[in-house]
Amino acid sequence: MSRQIPMVSVMVEQFREMQLLLADTIEQYESPEFKALDGRIASVFDAIYRHEPRTVDEAHAMVRLFLELIENNDAGDSIHLIERVRTIIDDCAGSCPPSMEIVYGAGI
Numbered sequence: 001m002s003r004q005i006p007m008v009s010v011m012v013e014q015f016r017e018m019q020l021l022l023a024d025t026i027e028q029y030e031s032p033e034f035k036a037l038d039g040r041i042a043s044v045f046d047a048i049y050r051h052e053p054r055t056v057d058e059a060h061a062m063v064r065l066f067l068e069l070i071e072n073n074d075a076g077d078s079i080h081l082i083e084r085v086r087t088i089i090d091d092c093a094g095s096c097p098p099s100m101e102i103v104y105g106a107g108i
Contacts, residue, residue: 007051007058008048008051008053008058008061008062009057009058009061011044011047011048011051012048012061012062012064012065014044015041015044015045015048015065016065018037018040018041018044019041021037022034022037022038022041025037048062048065049084052091053088053091053092056092059088059089059092062084062088063085063088063089066081066084066085067085069081070082070085
């Protein structure tokens with residue numbers, strides 16, 4: 001049985017891929033393609049930001065992304081990300097079920 005990838009992890013990967021595309025086309029910031037990509041990346045980020053993690057893996061994926069963005073942000077306007085990380089950690093500490101692990105069974 002294959003392990004299912006959490007939905008938020010897929011969104012995080014999409015976000016990272018779009019970040020790279022955006023960085024590669026920054027000199028074309030006035031083009032319709034750049035503006036469309038910028039709009040898509042904003043939508044994916046918003047979906048990630050608003051997502052309520054259901055598992056520890058989802059919480060980790062979100063927190064890792066937000067901490068990377070905070071680390072790479074030189075504008076100093078990361079307070080909303082810092083607050084979101086704190087909320088995820090506080091909420092998930094007691095309520096997120098752990099990731100399913102098979103430890104003793106089926107010859108594993």
